[in-house]
Amino acid sequence: MPWLQLTLPVSQSEHPRFESALEDAGALSVTLADADAETPDEEAIFEPGVGETPLWQQMVLTALFEGDTDAEWLLSELNTLDGALDWSRSQLEIVEDQDWERAWLDQFQPMRFGQRTWIVPWNHDLPVEALVDDAAVVRLDPGLAFGSGTHPTTALCLQWLDGLADAGQLHDIDVLDFGCGSGILALAALKLGAKHAVGIDNDPQAIIATQDNAERNGLADHIDVYLPGDAPTRTYPVVVANILASALDQLAETISAHVAPGGVLAMSGILKGQEDELLIRYAPWFEGLHIAQQEDWVRISGRRRG
Ligand SMILES: C[S@@+](CC[C@H](N)C(=O)[O-])C[C@H]1O[C@@H](n2cnc3c(N)ncnc32)[C@H](O)[C@@H]1O
CATH class of the missing domain: 3.30.70 (Alpha-Beta Plaits)
Known part of the structure:
Protein backbone atom coordinates (compact mmCIF):
# COMPACT_ATOMS: atom_id res chain seq x y z
CA MET A 1 0.00 0.00 0.00
CA GLU A 96 5.68 2.77 -1.98
CA ASP A 97 5.12 0.51 0.98
CA GLN A 98 8.08 -1.39 2.37
CA ASP A 99 9.15 -3.02 5.58
CA TRP A 100 10.70 0.18 6.93
CA GLU A 101 12.56 -1.33 9.87
CA ARG A 102 13.98 -4.14 7.76
CA ALA A 103 14.78 -2.28 4.53
CA TRP A 104 18.33 -1.50 5.65
CA LEU A 105 19.03 -5.23 6.05
CA ASP A 106 19.44 -5.39 2.26
CA GLN A 107 22.45 -3.07 2.61
CA PHE A 108 23.94 -5.04 5.52
CA GLN A 109 26.75 -7.28 4.21
CA PRO A 110 29.07 -9.80 5.93
CA MET A 111 32.03 -8.05 7.53
CA ARG A 112 35.34 -9.28 8.94
CA PHE A 113 37.06 -7.68 11.95
CA GLY A 114 40.66 -8.43 12.86
CA GLN A 115 41.92 -11.88 11.91
CA ARG A 116 38.91 -14.13 12.18
CA THR A 117 35.82 -12.39 13.57
CA TRP A 118 32.90 -12.31 11.15
CA ILE A 119 29.55 -10.57 11.52
CA VAL A 120 27.11 -12.03 9.02
CA PRO A 121 23.48 -10.92 8.65
CA TRP A 122 21.20 -13.77 9.68
CA ASN A 123 19.61 -13.91 6.21
CA HIS A 124 22.90 -13.90 4.28
CA ASP A 125 24.99 -16.83 3.02
CA LEU A 126 28.37 -17.27 4.68
CA PRO A 127 31.13 -15.82 2.51
CA VAL A 128 33.69 -18.41 1.36
CA GLU A 129 36.42 -16.78 3.49
CA ALA A 130 34.30 -17.39 6.61
CA LEU A 131 34.02 -21.11 5.93
CA VAL A 132 37.42 -21.87 7.48
CA ASP A 133 37.56 -23.79 10.78
CA ASP A 134 38.83 -21.03 13.01
CA ALA A 135 36.42 -18.32 11.77
CA ALA A 136 34.42 -16.83 14.66
CA VAL A 137 31.10 -16.16 12.94
CA VAL A 138 28.22 -14.29 14.57
CA ARG A 139 24.91 -14.47 12.69
CA LEU A 140 23.14 -11.24 13.52
CA ASP A 141 19.81 -9.49 13.40
CA PRO A 142 20.15 -6.27 15.41
CA GLY A 143 16.37 -5.88 15.54
CA LEU A 144 15.58 -2.53 17.11
CA ALA A 145 18.85 -2.42 19.07
CA PHE A 146 22.16 -0.76 18.20
CA GLY A 147 25.02 -2.94 17.01
CA SER A 148 25.25 -4.26 13.45
CA GLY A 149 29.03 -3.88 13.15
CA THR A 150 28.78 -1.03 10.65
CA HIS A 151 29.53 1.68 13.23
CA PRO A 152 33.23 2.45 13.86
CA THR A 153 32.79 2.11 17.65
CA THR A 154 31.50 -1.45 17.30
CA ALA A 155 34.28 -2.20 14.82
CA LEU A 156 36.92 -0.90 17.25
CA CYS A 157 35.58 -3.17 20.01
CA LEU A 158 35.36 -6.20 17.72
CA GLN A 159 38.96 -5.66 16.60
CA TRP A 160 40.03 -5.47 20.25
CA LEU A 161 38.25 -8.72 21.12
CA ASP A 162 39.75 -10.41 18.07
CA GLY A 163 43.23 -9.26 19.17
CA LEU A 164 42.66 -10.56 22.71
CA ALA A 165 41.67 -13.94 21.32
CA ASP A 166 44.74 -13.94 19.11
CA ALA A 167 46.86 -13.36 22.21
CA GLY A 168 45.10 -16.25 23.98
CA GLN A 169 43.41 -13.94 26.50
CA LEU A 170 39.79 -14.84 25.80
CA HIS A 171 40.02 -18.59 26.10
CA ASP A 172 37.53 -20.09 28.57
CA ILE A 173 36.95 -16.88 30.53
CA ASP A 174 33.90 -14.77 31.48
CA VAL A 175 33.22 -11.51 29.63
CA LEU A 176 31.02 -8.52 30.48
CA ASP A 177 29.47 -6.46 27.66
CA PHE A 178 28.21 -3.22 29.26
CA GLY A 179 25.71 -1.60 26.86
CA CYS A 180 25.25 -4.79 24.86
CA GLY A 181 22.69 -3.49 22.29
CA SER A 182 22.24 -6.32 19.79
CA GLY A 183 24.68 -8.49 21.80
CA ILE A 184 27.21 -8.30 18.99
CA LEU A 185 30.28 -7.93 21.22
CA ALA A 186 29.28 -10.55 23.81
CA LEU A 187 28.46 -13.05 21.08
CA ALA A 188 31.70 -12.36 19.22
CA ALA A 189 33.62 -12.92 22.48
CA LEU A 190 31.88 -16.29 22.92
CA LYS A 191 32.60 -17.30 19.33
CA LEU A 192 36.23 -16.30 19.91
CA GLY A 193 36.53 -18.70 22.82
CA ALA A 194 35.09 -17.07 25.95
CA LYS A 195 33.23 -19.46 28.26
CA HIS A 196 30.37 -17.22 29.37
CA ALA A 197 29.15 -13.68 28.72
CA VAL A 198 26.96 -11.23 30.59
CA GLY A 199 25.24 -8.40 28.73
CA ILE A 200 23.88 -5.32 30.50
CA ASP A 201 21.69 -2.72 28.84
CA ASN A 202 19.14 -0.17 30.03
CA ASP A 203 17.02 -0.56 26.87
CA PRO A 204 14.53 -3.46 26.99
CA GLN A 205 14.78 -3.77 23.17
CA ALA A 206 18.48 -4.56 23.59
CA ILE A 207 17.72 -7.31 26.10
CA ILE A 208 15.32 -8.89 23.58
CA ALA A 209 17.72 -8.48 20.64
CA THR A 210 20.66 -9.97 22.55
CA GLN A 211 18.61 -12.97 23.67
CA ASP A 212 17.30 -13.50 20.11
CA ASN A 213 20.79 -13.30 18.65
CA ALA A 214 22.13 -15.68 21.29
CA GLU A 215 19.45 -18.22 20.26
CA ARG A 216 20.26 -17.64 16.60
CA ASN A 217 23.90 -18.52 17.28
CA GLY A 218 23.20 -21.49 19.56
CA LEU A 219 24.70 -19.56 22.49
CA ALA A 220 21.64 -19.01 24.70
CA ASP A 221 23.13 -21.21 27.45
CA HIS A 222 26.32 -19.17 27.48
CA ILE A 223 24.93 -15.68 28.01
CA ASP A 224 22.84 -13.86 30.61
CA VAL A 225 21.36 -10.45 29.92
CA TYR A 226 20.27 -7.93 32.53
CA LEU A 227 18.89 -4.47 32.99
CA PRO A 228 21.49 -2.49 34.99
CA GLY A 229 19.80 -2.81 38.39
CA ASP A 230 19.43 -6.59 38.06
CA ALA A 231 23.01 -7.44 37.09
CA PRO A 232 25.10 -9.46 39.56
CA THR A 233 27.79 -7.56 41.46
CA ARG A 234 30.94 -9.38 40.41
CA THR A 235 34.14 -8.90 38.45
CA TYR A 236 35.24 -10.17 35.02
CA PRO A 237 38.68 -10.61 33.47
CA VAL A 238 37.45 -8.93 30.26
CA VAL A 239 34.97 -6.03 30.07
CA VAL A 240 33.89 -4.13 26.97
CA ALA A 241 31.69 -1.03 27.14
CA ASN A 242 30.61 0.72 23.97
CA ILE A 243 28.42 3.52 25.29
CA LEU A 244 28.61 7.30 25.00
CA ALA A 245 31.48 9.26 26.58
CA SER A 246 29.06 10.95 28.95
CA ALA A 247 27.78 7.57 30.18
CA LEU A 248 31.34 6.23 30.49
CA ASP A 249 32.12 9.24 32.63
CA GLN A 250 29.07 8.79 34.86
CA LEU A 251 29.57 5.02 35.13
CA ALA A 252 33.35 5.07 35.72
CA GLU A 253 33.13 3.64 39.24
CA THR A 254 30.55 1.00 38.31
CA ILE A 255 32.41 -0.15 35.20
CA SER A 256 35.79 -0.18 36.95
CA ALA A 257 34.34 -2.21 39.82
CA HIS A 258 33.34 -4.89 37.30
CA VAL A 259 36.91 -5.37 36.04
CA ALA A 260 38.93 -7.94 38.00
CA PRO A 261 42.39 -6.90 39.25
CA GLY A 262 44.73 -7.53 36.31
CA GLY A 263 41.72 -7.73 33.98
CA VAL A 264 41.28 -5.66 30.82
CA LEU A 265 38.71 -3.06 29.72
CA ALA A 266 37.91 -1.53 26.32
CA MET A 267 35.58 1.46 26.03
CA SER A 268 34.22 3.14 22.94
CA GLY A 269 31.40 5.45 21.92
CA ILE A 270 34.01 8.19 22.38
CA LEU A 271 34.41 10.94 19.81
CA LYS A 272 37.90 12.17 18.96
CA GLY A 273 38.52 15.03 21.39
CA GLN A 274 36.65 13.41 24.28
CA GLU A 275 39.37 10.91 25.15
CA ASP A 276 41.58 13.09 27.37
CA GLU A 277 38.90 13.57 30.01
CA LEU A 278 38.16 9.86 30.08
CA LEU A 279 41.85 8.96 30.31
CA ILE A 280 42.06 11.11 33.44
CA ARG A 281 38.78 9.71 34.78
CA TYR A 282 39.85 6.07 34.47
CA ALA A 283 43.54 6.51 35.43
CA PRO A 284 42.98 5.79 39.17
CA TRP A 285 41.87 2.24 38.32
CA PHE A 286 43.73 1.42 35.07
CA GLU A 287 47.30 1.36 33.78
CA GLY A 288 48.69 1.13 30.26
CA LEU A 289 45.73 3.12 28.90
CA HIS A 290 45.93 3.00 25.13
CA ILE A 291 44.01 4.79 22.37
CA ALA A 292 42.95 3.50 18.97
CA GLN A 293 41.00 5.53 16.42
CA GLN A 294 38.75 4.78 13.46
CA GLU A 295 37.25 7.67 11.53
CA ASP A 296 36.09 10.18 14.18
CA TRP A 297 35.80 7.59 16.93
CA VAL A 298 38.12 6.45 19.65
CA ARG A 299 38.59 3.31 21.73
CA ILE A 300 40.37 3.40 25.08
CA SER A 301 41.71 0.17 26.54
CA GLY A 302 43.75 -0.61 29.63
CA ARG A 303 44.53 -3.07 32.41
CA ARG A 304 43.01 -2.84 35.87
CA ARG A 305 45.63 -2.26 38.54
CA GLY A 306 46.28 -5.35 40.69
C1 LIG B 1 26.40 2.31 21.04
S1 LIG B 1 25.34 1.07 21.61
C2 LIG B 1 26.47 -0.31 21.61
C3 LIG B 1 25.83 -1.60 21.24
C4 LIG B 1 26.83 -2.73 21.01
N1 LIG B 1 27.50 -3.10 22.24
C5 LIG B 1 27.85 -2.36 19.96
O1 LIG B 1 29.02 -2.27 20.29
O2 LIG B 1 27.45 -2.13 18.80
C6 LIG B 1 25.21 1.53 23.30
C7 LIG B 1 24.28 0.66 24.09
O3 LIG B 1 24.42 1.05 25.46
C8 LIG B 1 23.16 1.12 26.06
N2 LIG B 1 23.28 2.06 27.17
C9 LIG B 1 23.40 3.41 27.11
N3 LIG B 1 23.52 3.92 28.36
C10 LIG B 1 23.48 2.87 29.21
C11 LIG B 1 23.54 2.75 30.63
N4 LIG B 1 23.66 3.83 31.41
N5 LIG B 1 23.45 1.52 31.18
C12 LIG B 1 23.33 0.43 30.39
N6 LIG B 1 23.25 0.48 29.04
C13 LIG B 1 23.33 1.69 28.46
C14 LIG B 1 22.22 1.56 24.96
O4 LIG B 1 20.89 1.19 25.23
C15 LIG B 1 22.81 0.84 23.75
O5 LIG B 1 22.20 -0.40 23.52
Whole structure:
Protein backbone atom coordinates (compact mmCIF):
# COMPACT_ATOMS: atom_id res chain seq x y z
CA MET A 1 0.00 0.00 0.00
CA PRO A 2 1.47 3.42 -0.93
CA TRP A 3 1.70 6.30 1.59
CA LEU A 4 1.66 10.06 1.32
CA GLN A 5 4.94 11.27 2.82
CA LEU A 6 5.53 14.80 4.06
CA THR A 7 9.09 15.96 4.83
CA LEU A 8 10.00 19.31 6.25
CA PRO A 9 13.00 20.94 7.99
CA VAL A 10 12.22 22.04 11.55
CA SER A 11 14.15 23.53 14.43
CA GLN A 12 14.36 22.05 17.91
CA SER A 13 12.09 24.74 19.41
CA GLU A 14 9.39 24.40 16.72
CA HIS A 15 9.32 20.63 16.44
CA PRO A 16 6.69 19.86 19.14
CA ARG A 17 4.16 22.20 17.49
CA PHE A 18 4.75 20.75 14.02
CA GLU A 19 4.47 17.24 15.40
CA SER A 20 1.28 18.01 17.29
CA ALA A 21 -0.42 19.54 14.22
CA LEU A 22 0.65 16.63 12.01
CA GLU A 23 -0.76 14.13 14.48
CA ASP A 24 -4.02 16.11 14.67
CA ALA A 25 -4.18 16.01 10.85
CA GLY A 26 -3.99 12.21 10.91
CA ALA A 27 -0.28 11.38 10.58
CA LEU A 28 0.28 7.65 11.12
CA SER A 29 3.91 8.20 12.10
CA VAL A 30 6.22 11.14 12.67
CA THR A 31 9.98 10.55 12.71
CA LEU A 32 12.91 12.90 13.17
CA ALA A 33 16.43 12.83 11.79
CA ASP A 34 19.43 15.08 12.29
CA ALA A 35 19.41 17.65 9.48
CA ASP A 36 23.21 17.78 9.65
CA ALA A 37 24.04 14.08 9.73
CA GLU A 38 27.30 14.63 7.83
CA THR A 39 28.78 16.39 10.85
CA PRO A 40 29.61 13.95 13.61
CA ASP A 41 28.94 15.25 17.07
CA GLU A 42 27.62 13.58 20.12
CA GLU A 43 24.08 14.72 19.39
CA ALA A 44 24.11 13.08 15.98
CA ILE A 45 24.86 9.59 17.14
CA PHE A 46 23.35 6.49 18.51
CA GLU A 47 20.11 6.13 20.24
CA PRO A 48 18.21 8.56 22.43
CA GLY A 49 17.89 7.56 26.08
CA VAL A 50 15.00 5.23 26.82
CA GLY A 51 11.74 7.14 26.37
CA GLU A 52 13.49 10.23 25.04
CA THR A 53 13.19 11.90 21.63
CA PRO A 54 16.42 12.90 19.88
CA LEU A 55 16.54 16.65 19.80
CA TRP A 56 19.10 17.96 17.38
CA GLN A 57 19.19 21.70 16.73
CA GLN A 58 17.98 21.32 13.14
CA MET A 59 15.95 18.30 12.14
CA VAL A 60 14.18 16.83 9.19
CA LEU A 61 10.74 15.66 10.11
CA THR A 62 9.02 12.93 8.11
CA ALA A 63 5.32 12.16 8.50
CA LEU A 64 3.39 9.38 6.80
CA PHE A 65 -0.31 9.58 5.94
CA GLU A 66 -2.71 7.13 4.32
CA GLY A 67 -1.97 6.96 0.59
CA ASP A 68 -5.38 8.32 -0.40
CA THR A 69 -4.87 11.54 1.60
CA ASP A 70 -5.22 14.56 -0.69
CA ALA A 71 -2.01 16.64 -0.57
CA GLU A 72 -3.79 19.98 -1.08
CA TRP A 73 -6.34 19.18 1.59
CA LEU A 74 -3.55 18.19 3.98
CA LEU A 75 -1.65 21.47 3.59
CA SER A 76 -4.81 23.48 4.07
CA GLU A 77 -5.70 21.42 7.16
CA LEU A 78 -2.22 21.95 8.63
CA ASN A 79 -2.49 25.70 8.07
CA THR A 80 -5.86 25.66 9.82
CA LEU A 81 -4.52 23.65 12.73
CA ASP A 82 -1.48 25.91 13.29
CA GLY A 83 -1.32 28.78 10.81
CA ALA A 84 1.57 30.46 12.65
CA LEU A 85 3.91 27.70 11.48
CA ASP A 86 5.57 27.83 8.06
CA TRP A 87 4.22 24.81 6.19
CA SER A 88 5.41 26.13 2.80
CA ARG A 89 8.71 24.19 3.06
CA SER A 90 6.81 20.88 3.14
CA GLN A 91 7.63 18.38 0.40
CA LEU A 92 4.91 15.87 -0.39
CA GLU A 93 5.33 12.65 -2.34
CA ILE A 94 3.77 9.25 -2.71
CA VAL A 95 6.08 6.49 -1.47
CA GLU A 96 5.68 2.77 -1.98
CA ASP A 97 5.12 0.51 0.98
CA GLN A 98 8.08 -1.39 2.37
CA ASP A 99 9.15 -3.02 5.58
CA TRP A 100 10.70 0.18 6.93
CA GLU A 101 12.56 -1.33 9.87
CA ARG A 102 13.98 -4.14 7.76
CA ALA A 103 14.78 -2.28 4.53
CA TRP A 104 18.33 -1.50 5.65
CA LEU A 105 19.03 -5.23 6.05
CA ASP A 106 19.44 -5.39 2.26
CA GLN A 107 22.45 -3.07 2.61
CA PHE A 108 23.94 -5.04 5.52
CA GLN A 109 26.75 -7.28 4.21
CA PRO A 110 29.07 -9.80 5.93
CA MET A 111 32.03 -8.05 7.53
CA ARG A 112 35.34 -9.28 8.94
CA PHE A 113 37.06 -7.68 11.95
CA GLY A 114 40.66 -8.43 12.86
CA GLN A 115 41.92 -11.88 11.91
CA ARG A 116 38.91 -14.13 12.18
CA THR A 117 35.82 -12.39 13.57
CA TRP A 118 32.90 -12.31 11.15
CA ILE A 119 29.55 -10.57 11.52
CA VAL A 120 27.11 -12.03 9.02
CA PRO A 121 23.48 -10.92 8.65
CA TRP A 122 21.20 -13.77 9.68
CA ASN A 123 19.61 -13.91 6.21
CA HIS A 124 22.90 -13.90 4.28
CA ASP A 125 24.99 -16.83 3.02
CA LEU A 126 28.37 -17.27 4.68
CA PRO A 127 31.13 -15.82 2.51
CA VAL A 128 33.69 -18.41 1.36
CA GLU A 129 36.42 -16.78 3.49
CA ALA A 130 34.30 -17.39 6.61
CA LEU A 131 34.02 -21.11 5.93
CA VAL A 132 37.42 -21.87 7.48
CA ASP A 133 37.56 -23.79 10.78
CA ASP A 134 38.83 -21.03 13.01
CA ALA A 135 36.42 -18.32 11.77
CA ALA A 136 34.42 -16.83 14.66
CA VAL A 137 31.10 -16.16 12.94
CA VAL A 138 28.22 -14.29 14.57
CA ARG A 139 24.91 -14.47 12.69
CA LEU A 140 23.14 -11.24 13.52
CA ASP A 141 19.81 -9.49 13.40
CA PRO A 142 20.15 -6.27 15.41
CA GLY A 143 16.37 -5.88 15.54
CA LEU A 144 15.58 -2.53 17.11
CA ALA A 145 18.85 -2.42 19.07
CA PHE A 146 22.16 -0.76 18.20
CA GLY A 147 25.02 -2.94 17.01
CA SER A 148 25.25 -4.26 13.45
CA GLY A 149 29.03 -3.88 13.15
CA THR A 150 28.78 -1.03 10.65
CA HIS A 151 29.53 1.68 13.23
CA PRO A 152 33.23 2.45 13.86
CA THR A 153 32.79 2.11 17.65
CA THR A 154 31.50 -1.45 17.30
CA ALA A 155 34.28 -2.20 14.82
CA LEU A 156 36.92 -0.90 17.25
CA CYS A 157 35.58 -3.17 20.01
CA LEU A 158 35.36 -6.20 17.72
CA GLN A 159 38.96 -5.66 16.60
CA TRP A 160 40.03 -5.47 20.25
CA LEU A 161 38.25 -8.72 21.12
CA ASP A 162 39.75 -10.41 18.07
CA GLY A 163 43.23 -9.26 19.17
CA LEU A 164 42.66 -10.56 22.71
CA ALA A 165 41.67 -13.94 21.32
CA ASP A 166 44.74 -13.94 19.11
CA ALA A 167 46.86 -13.36 22.21
CA GLY A 168 45.10 -16.25 23.98
CA GLN A 169 43.41 -13.94 26.50
CA LEU A 170 39.79 -14.84 25.80
CA HIS A 171 40.02 -18.59 26.10
CA ASP A 172 37.53 -20.09 28.57
CA ILE A 173 36.95 -16.88 30.53
CA ASP A 174 33.90 -14.77 31.48
CA VAL A 175 33.22 -11.51 29.63
CA LEU A 176 31.02 -8.52 30.48
CA ASP A 177 29.47 -6.46 27.66
CA PHE A 178 28.21 -3.22 29.26
CA GLY A 179 25.71 -1.60 26.86
CA CYS A 180 25.25 -4.79 24.86
CA GLY A 181 22.69 -3.49 22.29
CA SER A 182 22.24 -6.32 19.79
CA GLY A 183 24.68 -8.49 21.80
CA ILE A 184 27.21 -8.30 18.99
CA LEU A 185 30.28 -7.93 21.22
CA ALA A 186 29.28 -10.55 23.81
CA LEU A 187 28.46 -13.05 21.08
CA ALA A 188 31.70 -12.36 19.22
CA ALA A 189 33.62 -12.92 22.48
CA LEU A 190 31.88 -16.29 22.92
CA LYS A 191 32.60 -17.30 19.33
CA LEU A 192 36.23 -16.30 19.91
CA GLY A 193 36.53 -18.70 22.82
CA ALA A 194 35.09 -17.07 25.95
CA LYS A 195 33.23 -19.46 28.26
CA HIS A 196 30.37 -17.22 29.37
CA ALA A 197 29.15 -13.68 28.72
CA VAL A 198 26.96 -11.23 30.59
CA GLY A 199 25.24 -8.40 28.73
CA ILE A 200 23.88 -5.32 30.50
CA ASP A 201 21.69 -2.72 28.84
CA ASN A 202 19.14 -0.17 30.03
CA ASP A 203 17.02 -0.56 26.87
CA PRO A 204 14.53 -3.46 26.99
CA GLN A 205 14.78 -3.77 23.17
CA ALA A 206 18.48 -4.56 23.59
CA ILE A 207 17.72 -7.31 26.10
CA ILE A 208 15.32 -8.89 23.58
CA ALA A 209 17.72 -8.48 20.64
CA THR A 210 20.66 -9.97 22.55
CA GLN A 211 18.61 -12.97 23.67
CA ASP A 212 17.30 -13.50 20.11
CA ASN A 213 20.79 -13.30 18.65
CA ALA A 214 22.13 -15.68 21.29
CA GLU A 215 19.45 -18.22 20.26
CA ARG A 216 20.26 -17.64 16.60
CA ASN A 217 23.90 -18.52 17.28
CA GLY A 218 23.20 -21.49 19.56
CA LEU A 219 24.70 -19.56 22.49
CA ALA A 220 21.64 -19.01 24.70
CA ASP A 221 23.13 -21.21 27.45
CA HIS A 222 26.32 -19.17 27.48
CA ILE A 223 24.93 -15.68 28.01
CA ASP A 224 22.84 -13.86 30.61
CA VAL A 225 21.36 -10.45 29.92
CA TYR A 226 20.27 -7.93 32.53
CA LEU A 227 18.89 -4.47 32.99
CA PRO A 228 21.49 -2.49 34.99
CA GLY A 229 19.80 -2.81 38.39
CA ASP A 230 19.43 -6.59 38.06
CA ALA A 231 23.01 -7.44 37.09
CA PRO A 232 25.10 -9.46 39.56
CA THR A 233 27.79 -7.56 41.46
CA ARG A 234 30.94 -9.38 40.41
CA THR A 235 34.14 -8.90 38.45
CA TYR A 236 35.24 -10.17 35.02
CA PRO A 237 38.68 -10.61 33.47
CA VAL A 238 37.45 -8.93 30.26
CA VAL A 239 34.97 -6.03 30.07
CA VAL A 240 33.89 -4.13 26.97
CA ALA A 241 31.69 -1.03 27.14
CA ASN A 242 30.61 0.72 23.97
CA ILE A 243 28.42 3.52 25.29
CA LEU A 244 28.61 7.30 25.00
CA ALA A 245 31.48 9.26 26.58
CA SER A 246 29.06 10.95 28.95
CA ALA A 247 27.78 7.57 30.18
CA LEU A 248 31.34 6.23 30.49
CA ASP A 249 32.12 9.24 32.63
CA GLN A 250 29.07 8.79 34.86
CA LEU A 251 29.57 5.02 35.13
CA ALA A 252 33.35 5.07 35.72
CA GLU A 253 33.13 3.64 39.24
CA THR A 254 30.55 1.00 38.31
CA ILE A 255 32.41 -0.15 35.20
CA SER A 256 35.79 -0.18 36.95
CA ALA A 257 34.34 -2.21 39.82
CA HIS A 258 33.34 -4.89 37.30
CA VAL A 259 36.91 -5.37 36.04
CA ALA A 260 38.93 -7.94 38.00
CA PRO A 261 42.39 -6.90 39.25
CA GLY A 262 44.73 -7.53 36.31
CA GLY A 263 41.72 -7.73 33.98
CA VAL A 264 41.28 -5.66 30.82
CA LEU A 265 38.71 -3.06 29.72
CA ALA A 266 37.91 -1.53 26.32
CA MET A 267 35.58 1.46 26.03
CA SER A 268 34.22 3.14 22.94
CA GLY A 269 31.40 5.45 21.92
CA ILE A 270 34.01 8.19 22.38
CA LEU A 271 34.41 10.94 19.81
CA LYS A 272 37.90 12.17 18.96
CA GLY A 273 38.52 15.03 21.39
CA GLN A 274 36.65 13.41 24.28
CA GLU A 275 39.37 10.91 25.15
CA ASP A 276 41.58 13.09 27.37
CA GLU A 277 38.90 13.57 30.01
CA LEU A 278 38.16 9.86 30.08
CA LEU A 279 41.85 8.96 30.31
CA ILE A 280 42.06 11.11 33.44
CA ARG A 281 38.78 9.71 34.78
CA TYR A 282 39.85 6.07 34.47
CA ALA A 283 43.54 6.51 35.43
CA PRO A 284 42.98 5.79 39.17
CA TRP A 285 41.87 2.24 38.32
CA PHE A 286 43.73 1.42 35.07
CA GLU A 287 47.30 1.36 33.78
CA GLY A 288 48.69 1.13 30.26
CA LEU A 289 45.73 3.12 28.90
CA HIS A 290 45.93 3.00 25.13
CA ILE A 291 44.01 4.79 22.37
CA ALA A 292 42.95 3.50 18.97
CA GLN A 293 41.00 5.53 16.42
CA GLN A 294 38.75 4.78 13.46
CA GLU A 295 37.25 7.67 11.53
CA ASP A 296 36.09 10.18 14.18
CA TRP A 297 35.80 7.59 16.93
CA VAL A 298 38.12 6.45 19.65
CA ARG A 299 38.59 3.31 21.73
CA ILE A 300 40.37 3.40 25.08
CA SER A 301 41.71 0.17 26.54
CA GLY A 302 43.75 -0.61 29.63
CA ARG A 303 44.53 -3.07 32.41
CA ARG A 304 43.01 -2.84 35.87
CA ARG A 305 45.63 -2.26 38.54
CA GLY A 306 46.28 -5.35 40.69
C1 LIG B 1 26.40 2.31 21.04
S1 LIG B 1 25.34 1.07 21.61
C2 LIG B 1 26.47 -0.31 21.61
C3 LIG B 1 25.83 -1.60 21.24
C4 LIG B 1 26.83 -2.73 21.01
N1 LIG B 1 27.50 -3.10 22.24
C5 LIG B 1 27.85 -2.36 19.96
O1 LIG B 1 29.02 -2.27 20.29
O2 LIG B 1 27.45 -2.13 18.80
C6 LIG B 1 25.21 1.53 23.30
C7 LIG B 1 24.28 0.66 24.09
O3 LIG B 1 24.42 1.05 25.46
C8 LIG B 1 23.16 1.12 26.06
N2 LIG B 1 23.28 2.06 27.17
C9 LIG B 1 23.40 3.41 27.11
N3 LIG B 1 23.52 3.92 28.36
C10 LIG B 1 23.48 2.87 29.21
C11 LIG B 1 23.54 2.75 30.63
N4 LIG B 1 23.66 3.83 31.41
N5 LIG B 1 23.45 1.52 31.18
C12 LIG B 1 23.33 0.43 30.39
N6 LIG B 1 23.25 0.48 29.04
C13 LIG B 1 23.33 1.69 28.46
C14 LIG B 1 22.22 1.56 24.96
O4 LIG B 1 20.89 1.19 25.23
C15 LIG B 1 22.81 0.84 23.75
O5 LIG B 1 22.20 -0.40 23.52
